[in-house]
Amino acid sequence: MPTDDPDGAASHSADQPQSRWNDMMAFLGSWSKAWITAASFQLVVVVGIIDVITGYEVSVSLFYLLPVSLSTWFAGRAAGASVAAFSTVVWLAADLVRRPHYHHPLTPLWNALIMGLWFAVVVTLLDILKWTHANLEATVLQRTGKLRNEIEGRCRVEDQLTQTNADLRVIRQQLQESLDDLRKSHAELQHTQLQLIEAAKMESIGRMAAGIAHEVKNPLMTLSLGADYLFERGSTRHDEVELLKDMKDAVQRASGIINLLMDYSKPRPLQLVNEDVNSIIESSLELMRHQLIKHNVSVVRKLQVSLPPLLLDQRRMQHVFLNLFTNAVQAMSGGGTLTVRSRAEADATSEAPGGGTAGGAGRVFVEVEDTGPGVPQEHIASLFEPFFTTKGPGEETGLGLSIVQRLVTIHGGSIAVGNCPEGGARFVLTFNYRTKG
Amino acid sequence: MAAKRILVVDDELGITRGIMMNLEGAGEYEVRTENKARDTLTAARDFRPDLILLDVMMPEMDGGDVASELRDDPVLKDIPIVFLTAAISIEETGGHEKVSGPMVYLAKPVVTSELTKCIERHLRQQSPS
Ligand SMILES: Nc1ncnc2c1ncn2[C@@H]1O[C@H](COP(=O)(O)OP(=O)(O)OP(=O)(O)O)[C@@H](O)[C@H]1O
Ligand SMILES: [Mg+2]
Numbered sequence: 353m354p355t356d357d358p359d360g361a362a363s364h365s366a367d368q369p370q371s372r373w374n375d376m377m378a379f380l381g382s383w384s385k386a387w388i389t390a391a392s393f394q395l396v397v398v399v400g401i402i403d404v405i406t407g408y409e410v411s412v413s414l415f416y417l418l419p420v421s422l423s424t425w426f427a428g429r430a431a432g433a434s435v436a437a438f439s440t441v442v443w444l445a446a447d448l449v450r451r452p453h454y455h456h457p458l459t460p461l462w463n464a465l466i467m468g469l470w471f472a473v474v475v476t477l478l479d480i481l482k483w484t485h486a487n488l489e490a491t492v493l494q495r496t497g498k499l500r501n502e503i504e505g506r507c508r509v510e511d512q513l514t515q516t517n518a519d520l521r522v523i524r525q526q527l528q529e530s531l532d533d534l535r536k537s538h539a540e541l542q543h544t545q546l547q548l549i550e551a552a553k554m555e556s557i558g559r560m561a562a563g564i565a566h567e568v569k570n571p572l573m574t575l576s577l578g579a580d581y582l583f584e585r586g587s588t589r590h591d592e593v594e595l596l597k598d599m600k601d602a603v604q605r606a607s608g609i610i611n612l613l614m615d616y617s618k619p620r621p622l623q624l625v626n627e628d629v630n631s632i633i634e635s636s637l638e639l640m641r642h643q644l645i646k647h648n649v650s651v652v653r654k655l656q657v658s659l660p661p662l663l664l665d666q667r668r669m670q671h672v673f674l675n676l677f678t679n680a681v682q683a684m685s686g687g688g689t690l691t692v693r694s695r696a697e698a699d700a701t702s703e704a705p706g707g708g709t710a711g712g713a714g715r716v717f718v719e720v721e722d723t724g725p726g727v728p729q730e731h732i733a734s735l736f737e738p739f740f741t742t743k744g745p746g747e748e749t750g751l752g753l754s755i756v757q758r759l760v761t762i763h764g765g766s767i768a769v770g771n772c773p774e775g776g777a778r779f780v781l782t783f784n785y786r787t788k789g
Numbered sequence: 790m791a792a793k794r795i796l797v798v799d800d801e802l803g804i805t806r807g808i809m810m811n812l813e814g815a816g817e818y819e820v821r822t823e824n825k826a827r828d829t830l831t832a833a834r835d836f837r838p839d840l841i842l843l844d845v846m847m848p849e850m851d852g853g854d855v856a857s858e859l860r861d862d863p864v865l866k867d868i869p870i871v872f873l874t875a876a877i878s879i880e881e882t883g884g885h886e887k888v889s890g891p892m893v894y895l896a897k898p899v900v901t902s903e904l905t906k907c908i909e910r911h912l913r914q915q916s917p918s
Contacts, residue, residue: 562876566846569875570801573898577807580901585814600900607898 362469374489385427392419392427392435400442407450413467416443420471424478432478436471443467553738557751561613568610576603601642603705612755622762626661629669629716629783633692636673643678647686656695659716660785668759675752676720682743683724693719696785699783726771735758735769792819793912796838798829798855800847808842811901818908826850830858833865840912842904845874846892856892864867869911873897 399415406412416439424432444464579599586592637644637651644651680690698714727735734740736757741750760767765783772778795818797808804821812818823832826847841859845852852872859865875897884896895907 566875569897570804573873574801574803574807576898576900577804577811581807581814582809584811584901603898 353706363498379430385431388426389423389431389435392423392431395419395422396435396439396442399439400446402442403446404449413443416467416471420474421478422474425482429475429479432475433472436468436475439471440464440468515524529623536710557613557738565610565614569607572603572607576600579603591600597642609749609751612751613749622665624663624665626658627666627669629664630655630657630694632664632666632669633673633694633718636670636677637692639674640677640681643681644690647681647684649681649684650687650689652689652691654691654693659694659696660712660714660787662716662763662783662785664763664783669763672756672759672781675756679752680720680722680724680777683722685724688723688776691719691721693717693721707725712752713784713786714787716783718783720779720781721772722776723774724776726775726777727769732769736767792817793840793908794821794836794838795834795840795842795908796821796823796833796836797827797842798823798832798847798852799842799844800824800826801844804873805845808904812905812908815905826855828854829855830862830865833859833868838868840863840908841868841870842908843870843872845872845876868908869880869893871895871907871911 396416396419399412399419402415420432420436420439423435439463444460444467447460447463469560472593535571579596580598583593583600586596633653633655636651643649684690694716696714696716698712731742736753737750738754739750740754741748743750757767760781760783763783765781767782768780770778770780795812797805797820799805799808799822802824805824809820809822812820821832821836821838823829824833826844826849829841843852843855847855852874856870859868859870862870870893872892872894873892893907893911895904
C-alpha cells in the first residue's frame with residue numbers, strides 16, 4: 353500500500369483559505385506591537401484631520417474604529433484602550449473645532465463620553481474575539497498535532513506491515529522450496545515404489561513360469577515331434593504341408609511364451625555385437641513372412657542405407673521387432689500396411705574437427721507404423737505394463753510390449769508410442785550410437 | 790555301418806514315441822524307449838546304447854540321479870548322455886544344446902533336426918576312443 357501524505361487530501365482542501373488568512377495575520381503580527389500602536393495613533397490623527405475638513409460627523413466617526421481595532425487586535429488590550437482614549441480626545445477636539453454652536457456647553461463632552469464608551473466596547477469585544485480565536489487556533493493546532501501523530505502512527509504500522517509482508521514473502525518462498533523438495537522426494541518415492549512393485553511382479557512371474565514350464569513344454573514337445581514326423585514323411589499335398597508348418601509354428605510360439613516368461617524374470621547378459629539394425633529388421637520381417645501374407649499385410653520399407661552400426665544383441669532385437677510386427681498384424685484384422693522406417697541423426701556437437709573418417713555420436717531411430725485403429729489415448733500410459741492386453745482372455749499374455757521395453761532399455765535405448773495422423777499406431781525406438789574414427 | 794543305438798528315457802509316452810518314430814524314420818538309428826526312470830540301468834545294460842537321451846525332470850527319480858548311477862556303472866560309464874530339460878529356455882541355449890561341464894542339455898521342445906544334429910555330434914566325439 354502506498355503511504356499517503358500525512359495531511360490527507362480531505363483536510364487539506366478545507367484548510368486552504370484558513371491557512372492563507374493565518375499567514376497574513378502572522379505577517380502582520382510579526383510587526384512589533386509598538387509600531388502598530390504608533391501607526392494607529394497616526395491614523396487617529398489622520399482621521400481627526402479628515403473629520404475636521406469634511407465636517408460630516410457620523411460617517412467619518414466610524415473610521416476611528418479602524419485604528420482602535422487594529423491596535424487592539426495586533427498590539428493587545430492596553431494598546432487598544434490607549435488608542436481608543438486618544439481617538440475620543442481627537443474626536444472631541446475635531447467636534448469642538450467644527451461645531452462651536454451647541455445649545456449647552458457640555459454637550460460635546462457628553463458626546464465624547466458616549467464615543468469613548470463605544471470604543472471601549474469595541475476594544476473589549478475584539479479582545480474577547482481574539483482570545484477565542486487564539487483558543488480555537490490552539491485547539492486546531494492540537495488537533496492537527498494529534499492527527500499528525502495518528503498519521504505517523506499509521507505510517508509506522510504500515511511500515512511494519514510492509515516489513516511483515518516482506519518477511520511473509522520470504523517465508524512463503526521457503527515454504528515453496530520445501531514443498532518442491534517434498535514433491536521431489538514424493539516423486540522419487542513413487543518411482544521406487546513402482547520399481548519395487550515391478551520387481552515383485554517379475555519375481556512372481558518368474559516363479560509362475562518355472563512352475564508351468566515343465567507342465568507345458570512336455571506336451572509341446574510331443575506335438576512338435578508328431579508334427580516333425582508327419583512333415584518328414586507325410587503327404588505331398590500342399591495344404592497338408594502348410595497345416596503341419598502351422599502346427600510347428602504354433603508349438604514354437606507357445607514355447608516362446610513360456611521362454612519369455614522365464615527370461616522376463618531373470619534376464620541374462622546381452623551378447624552385444626556391432627549390428628546394422630536394418631539387417632535385423634529384414635531378418636525379422638523374413639521370419640514374419642508367412643504371417644504377413646496370411647493376414648494380407650503389405651510391408652513398406654523406408655530404411656536409410658549405411659546406418660551407423662549399433663551395439664545390439666541380435667536375437668533379442670529380433671524378438672523386439674517380432675513383437676512389434678505381430679502386434680501390428682493383430683491390430684490390422686482386415687489387412688493393411690506395415691511401414692518400417694530407420695534413420696540416423698548425428699549429434700550436432702559430435703562432429704570431430706577435420707571430419708572425414710572421424711567418428712561421431714548420435715541416435716538411430718526406428719519407426720514401426722501400421723494402418724490399424726491406433727492406440728486409444730487412455731491406453732497409452734499402460735501399454736508397456738506387463739499383462740496389459742486388450743485382446744481376448746487366453747489369447748495373449750499382454751507381456752509383449754513390456755518385454756520389448758525391457759529389451760530396448762537394456763540396450764540403452766528407449767521406446768515410445770503414439771498414433772499417426774492417419775490413425776494407425778506408431779512405435780518409435782531410439783538408440784544411441786558412438787562410432788570410432 | 791550298423792545303426793546307432795539310442796536309448797530314450799522320459800516319463801512322457803508321447804515324447805519317447807515321437808523321438809523313436811522320428812529317429813527310426815531316418816533309418817540310421819535303432820531306438821529303445823524307457824518311461825520309468827528306475828529301469829534305466831536295466832534297459833541300458835540290456836540294450837547297450839551308443840547314446841542316452843535323458844529327461845531331467847521325472848517322477849520317482851530325476852535325470853541327474855539316473856546319470857550318476859550310469860556313471861558309477863563300469864560298463865555304462867562312458868556312454869554319452871544328452872539331457873532333455875524344460876527348465877531352461879530356448880533363448881538360453883540359443884536354440885541349440887547347452888554344455889555345462891560334462892553335461893549336455895537340450896531345451897524342450899526340441900525340433901527333430903536339432904536333436905539329430907546333437908546326437909551326431911556326440912556320437913562322433915565318442916567314436917575315436
Ligand atoms: N500396433 C498396435 N495397434 C493398436 N494397439 C496395439 C498395438 N500394439 C499393441 N497394442 C495394444 O497394446 C496391448 C498390449 O500389447 P502387448 O504386445 O504388450 O500385449 P498383447 O499383444 O495383448 O499380448 P502378447 O503378450 O501376446 O504380445 C495390446 O493388447 C493392444 O491393445
Ligand atoms: Mg503383442
